Amino acid sequence: MAFQIPRGTQDILPGEAEKWQLIEAKARDICRRYNYKEIRTPIFEQTELFARGVGDTTDIVQKEMYEFKDRGGRSLTLRPEGTAPVVRSYVAEKMHGWVEQPVKLYYTGPMFRYERPQSGRMRQFVQFGVEALGSADPAVDAEVMALAMDIYKELGLKQVCLVINSLGDTASRNAHREALTAHFSPRIDEFCEDCQTRLHKNPLRILDCKKDRDHELISTAPSILDYLNDESVAYFDEVKRYLDDMAIDYTVDSSLVRGLDYYNNTAFEIMLEGEGFGAITTLAGGGRYNGLVEDIGGPETPGIGFAMSFERLLMALDVQGIQLSDEAPLDAYITAIGDEAKAVVPKLLHELRASGVAADTDYTGKKMKAQMKAANRQGAKIVLLIGDEELKDNQVTLKDMKTGDQQLVSLDQAPAKTSAWLKGE
Template structure:
């Protein structure tokens, strides 16, 4: 039916939108302190961007993308993740030529994946992410992790667990790949069809399989096959995290589901559920046509953050209350209330009035439901005297104020 929303999508109603705004406000504030600047990219891109950037053997590209052909015969895809679009914009706009390096960016926006809807995983979801492009120094990795942990802590989530790994580089990964294939060769008949398909094309992706993960607990790990450069980088990252006072655990089984990762890969979990995931991608910029430029970033599902906050019964400090509600009695008072409302709003006060012609008692109840801090009582007698009565809702205190002084008095009482 046209009156039903598409499967895997959701409406965010008043009362809930304020929670989303709070999370976004915290994220923006934290990014500002870490000197990250916002980038906004198109909701759809050329399909080839994701095939090349995310990886043709990933579940996202093989099974989950919303792809369509436009009237010009071009294949376009609703973005399933944020990094590829940001890197495309970085290359296309030649941000690698800016004097200030590395380039530190963050983004907010809807992403789209065709998958089975479940709690925290919808077909349209909102992602907050950051990307740092232009430095391979392990202190940058530590900063990215610190930003993610700071954001989640300041939103109010408790019980955070940071897990890190290194997935190597083009120098050491081929050696590991052969060891892994030897291990997997004797088990293919026990693994799912997807794992068998990945065996030749990208055997590391088998380790990320949700179906057969438990069967691969004894598989060789990348940490045992790192080249000296990757090993040193990973050791230095751990040192920076320790010096920053950020607790972590090394988890050699973290692979992540995207092909572009090199060296650092990480996840932040709460009660076993991943709320942030990311890693380093030193070859992605050149893969998309730019110069050799290292990068690292993370993606965070805002949906998952809000579910976690609800599960932990976190009371968010939401600003929903009105500063003023005008209770107008009579036609003349109602006309005066309209002009007063505009003056109040222009002066920076959040204000409203009754629009249903209700009596004073019903209007006062409406003011209370809206959480109004002050109520302006206006009737024929007050108009004749050129005054209004202002009631402080919390204390019940009421004072009479001349109309020419009303806005200033309300602003003073607002605090």
């Protein structure tokens, strides 16, 4: 029986995995510069965490979660997003009591959503995100957006656009919500069943509907910017001022709403402009979620964060022809001819690797010419040639594959000599 990979998942093979490692390393380094620390949460959580934290009117909770019962009858869910688990940990570990506030965290790992697989949208996907909990300063909003933009900028992406909006505070949202309900109610029967359900639960989600996005009432819906109170306007102005100070270009889009219920005030997406990326142009999204910590059982705590898909990032890099570093070449390759020569290779390999040298050898019985070809294919900088004759004198030949220079050294000194030669000593 031939087993097939589950739909909506992928194998990341050698040669491709190195690209993932590079973007992960870049994201980690930028987080280090911004003083964000890594957090790792379980891949599955209690189902109620997402129903309460993400929102029971969202597509994620209603249609996309991988929910299952364990042997104790408890309802568990493979995490569909990263914010709710981080906030759950923040509450459980009493991070609100830490001296240094805000608590600035980042995470990366697989997420799971049952949806129709398509280019850039998988059922198992890797998400990277940051969360800053414990400050309502608009400067933190700008910092989070700057961090996200830096990742794309430093990986070389062009035509990346930051789109922002304000969803307002509770009072502003309530006023806008009433206006939306009044706007859609007379013709709500023209919308899909999901939108009809959302009308009285969360009418803002109608604006984000994929099925009815071309309906004329969507384009004429009341703008949240017309319902922001003075406090919300002042907050949004501060966020924009900080972005201006940092020379970060942005576009204000009053129709931007995020697909999760917990957002308020600042909301943003990072999009790729230009052709070639298909219908999915969003690379990352996030916003402020004051109130989420309380919903999950913690004290009143403001927070803001974002998440990005590594799959979409890699797609964007590919569309723009940006080549990440290929598979790392070997430092050294040992070629051995003769049974006695082959017998000393494992020890020598171990010593080379212990000295920090990336090294390998042939394990399939190739002849010398084929071994040299293998060394070339793998980009080996130095080849260590061992034959039974050299071994009688306890020696090995080092060959620089770029210049062709050779050096005869003792077997015992080979690891140190190889390391020094690689350093140009």
